[in-house]
Amino acid sequence: MPEPTLPPAIRVQGLTKRFGGVTALDGVDFTVPAGHTVALLGGNGAGKTTTISILLGLLLPTAGKVEVLGQDMLRERYRVLPRMNFSSPYVDLPHRLTVEENLTVYAHLYGLTGHKRRIRALAEELDLVPLLNRPSGGLSAGQKTRVALAKALLNEPELLLLDEPTASLDPDTADWIRTYLERFRVRTGATILLASHNMAEVERLCHTVLMMKKGRVVDQGTPTDLLARYGRGNLEDVFLDIARDRRAAAE
């Protein structure tokens, strides 16, 4: 179970991001307790990727506070970044490098010592040993996802940000990844924030759901709370209620 004394893994307050005339985030507030898995849900353009990019220090907010692992991300990002990582099926690794070469490049970038042992251990855990000498470009979607996850776990992150961790995977491979992520969180006590369009995945993995719409968090709660509040049997219907402006039954 998470340590009650740990600071929240993420705390954002009044987070606002404008791209010229487009307001991508419009005063977002949320907290992610350490050791939890939290989903960021919302339709296309809701602001999920912008939120994750700010948490990763890739974008600066127009306004607002961002604390990650107890540190001010805007001032202390070089202290925080080594303690976190990110994986997305939409970010490809260099195609010509083998899986092992790619993981080695990242291990060097992260300044890891003992990286050979770490890569070997991750390759065994993620069933990548037969792929280590294969060029990354020729891998299947499921294999690429496992390699991207290995890359994201190289530095043993305390906070793992995931963008659609099982997008375009067959149900069996997707289930394998979800089981792995659940075990990883329980074993290490890490925090996971994931953006997903897969409601079954969110119901299974997440303690809390943050529902985003037009750059705001418009509702949040445990999957069970949200189902009860909207009087629905599954999160997909809750998602549709929110997307179509149907109010929670309890309101």
Ligand SMILES: Nc1ncnc2c1ncn2[C@@H]1O[C@H](COP(=O)(O)OP(=O)(O)OP(=O)(O)O)[C@@H](O)[C@H]1O
């Ligand atoms: N670099 C940018 N320049 C201009 N507008 C941007 C930029 N990045 C994002 N936006 C806009 O900000 C809004 C939020 O985009 P964002 O990518 O965060 O949404 P999302 O929830 O991740 O959507 P999706 O589910 O489609 O990935 C959208 O209106 C988008 O067009």
